[in-house]
Amino acid sequence: MFETRNHIDGRWVEGPSTLPDINPSDTREVIGEFAQAGEDQVPEAITAARRAQSQWQWSPPETRYGALMQIGNALMERSAEFGELLSREEGKTLPEGKGEVYRAGQFFTYYAAEVLRRMGDLTDSVRPGVEVLVSREPVGVVAVITPWNFPTALPAWKLAPAIAHGNAVVWKPASLVPASAAALMQIIEDSDLPPGLVNMVLGSGRTVGEALITSPDIDAITFTGSLATGRRIAEAAAVNLTKLQMEMGSKNPLVVVDDADLDTAVSCAVNGSFFSMGQKCTASSRIVVTRGVHDEFVARMQAAMDRLVIGHALEADSQIGPVVDEHQLARNLSYIEIGRGDGAELVCGGEPLERATPGHYMAPALFVGGDNAMRLNREEVFGPLTCVLRADDYDHALALANDTEFGLTSSIITTSLSRATHFRRHSRTGCVMVNLPTSGTDYHVPFGGRKNSSFGPREQGRHAEEFYTQVKTAYVSAGQAG
Numbered sequence: 001m002f003e004t005r006n007h008i009d010g011r012w013v014e015g016p017s018t019l020p021d022i023n024p025s026d027t028r029e030v031i032g033e034f035a036q037a038g039e040d041q042v043p044e045a046i047t048a049a050r051r052a053q054s055q056w057q058w059s060p061p062e063t064r065y066g067a068l069m070q071i072g073n074a075l076m077e078r079s080a081e082f083g084e085l086l087s088r089e090e091g092k093t094l095p096e097g098k099g100e101v102y103r104a105g106q107f108f109t110y111y112a113a114e115v116l117r118r119m120g121d122l123t124d125s126v127r128p129g130v131e132v133l134v135s136r137e138p139v140g141v142v143a144v145i146t147p148w149n150f151p152t153a154l155p156a157w158k159l160a161p162a163i164a165h166g167n168a169v170v171w172k173p174a175s176l177v178p179a180s181a182a183a184l185m186q187i188i189e190d191s192d193l194p195p196g197l198v199n200m201v202l203g204s205g206r207t208v209g210e211a212l213i214t215s216p217d218i219d220a221i222t223f224t225g226s227l228a229t230g231r232r233i234a235e236a237a238a239v240n241l242t243k244l245q246m247e248m249g250s251k252n253p254l255v256v257v258d259d260a261d262l263d264t265a266v267s268c269a270v271n272g273s274f275f276s277m278g279q280k281c282t283a284s285s286r287i288v289v290t291r292g293v294h295d296e297f298v299a300r301m302q303a304a305m306d307r308l309v310i311g312h313a314l315e316a317d318s319q320i321g322p323v324v325d326e327h328q329l330a331r332n333l334s335y336i337e338i339g340r341g342d343g344a345e346l347v348c349g350g351e352p353l354e355r356a357t358p359g360h361y362m363a364p365a366l367f368v369g370g371d372n373a374m375r376l377n378r379e380e381v382f383g384p385l386t387c388v389l390r391a392d393d394y395d396h397a398l399a400l401a402n403d404t405e406f407g408l409t410s411s412i413i414t415t416s417l418s419r420a421t422h423f424r425r426h427s428r429t430g431c432v433m434v435n436l437p438t439s440g441t442d443y444h445v446p447f448g449g450r451k452n453s454s455f456g457p458r459e460q461g462r463h464a465e466e467f468y469t470q471v472k473t474a475y476v477s478a479g480q481a482g
């Protein structure tokens with residue numbers, strides 16, 4: 001059905017070892033044995049990318065448009081097939097898997113259209129007879145390093161603008177989701193992109209990842225993953241002064257105030273905290289509720305959580321699938337103990353679940369009675385756990401929401417326009433939502449965070465050009481004619 005190898009210089013190639021890809025909904029199922037690249041294959045991929053990029057950077061807009069449209073359309077056409085594959089290996093439900101692959105296609109078609117809209121600036125110099133042209137050129141060879149939680153959409157939101165702006169790529173997907181990576185790579189191979197423009201090297205962060213980030217031959221690194229890995233990548237990038245963009249963890253607050261519509265609040269909280277097993281950088285891992293509605297909100301949350309159906313990702317009635325692997329499940333369960341140990345009260349969930357198939361199932365967990373200093377409320381867990389923090393009033397809620405080292409997304413549930421406006425302006429996050437879950441963003445507008453959630457220019461929409469291009473200022477004297 002798809003290749004299980006690395007893709008270097010237009011060819012599928014073996015590596016020195018292989019790694020099994022296991023279905024988290026049914027751990028008896030091995031989806032495939034995927035070749036892991038050796039460190040020595042990384043320079044080969046970089047050389048191939050450099051060669052391809054030297055041609056691609058001069059490609060006319062319609063050539064880029066055509067190839068990006070092919071990839072985007074193929075992803076949308078095959079979203080059912082590849083969405084099922086994604087759900088099998090990552091564990092998100094089938095509608096989420098299909099929706100993600102479709103969305104990945106939209107990133108490519110969006111950037112295809114953007115290629116045709118690119119313009120430069122022309123202005124007069126302060127010197128008579130001289131014109132100044134400000135244009136954008138590709139950065140060159142970009143290392144793309146991606147996590148496992150959005151196996152197709154996340155690489156797409158990096159690969160599409162990289163290609164659109166004339167760059168070549170060496171992409172290292174996360175080890176837990178090689179099948180989705182290979183599926184995307186197959187679609188790229190089937191397009192008119194030149195061989196070697198996008199190279200895929202599977203392997204661990206310790207080996208293949210390190211070889212990429214420490215290479216002086218990489219012009220730019222775009223990374224999404226954990227804060228710890230981000231810090232290591234920033235260190236490596238500093239040595240070679242490699243251009244860098246990073247999106248990392250968060251501790252996103254959903255604020256519910258006394259004037260909130262509680263049906264909206266509960267639906268946003270359940271969606272933002274637990275869908276995709278809370279394995280979203282935008283998940284609501286803190287829910288800050290003012291005291292007038294605190295108890296009623298908690299009671300309604302509990303009732304809503306009782307109705308959640310957790311099961312095999314491919315089963316039609318499953319609303320939430322399994323946790324991605326045994327390590328993440330163990331981590332989630334350890335935070336249940338950490339939360340309890342610190343004095344928070346577990347209202348419901350938090351235990352492993354048995355289903356018809358052996359998988360990493362867990363009941364989403366709701367804590368109350370915690371304070372914002374607890375580890376549960378400061379550290380990113382990346383699982384279906386959230387804690388309700390009681391606030392005295394809106395000002396207190398805002399202060400709690402902002403009291404974190406992270407700053408990706410935030411949301412307020414309110415019926416007051418002035419409160420919504422105040423929150424939108426005072427929330428110290430890169431993305432802010434009103435009467436919506438903290439997760440769920442569009443592809444045509446910038447995405448990114450503040451503080452330890454992000455580093456470097458924004459991703460997505462037109463803002464992506466800041467990272468994937470470099471600016472050239474040309475002074476042209478028209479001589480006597482000027």
Ligand code: NAD
Nearest residue numbers: 146147148173174204205209210225226229247248249281
């Ligand atoms: P991770 O940091 O463990 O791994 C991310 C990627 O980095 C993987 O491909 C991994 O192999 C690679 N890597 C690890 N060590 C490396 C090294 N030394 N050098 C180079 N590459 C290395 O993260 P994860 O567990 O795959 O994903 C979960 C994390 O991703 C969470 O913290 C989550 O918040 C974050 N995330 C953030 C966003 C966002 O946009 N802010 C989106 C999705 C996920």
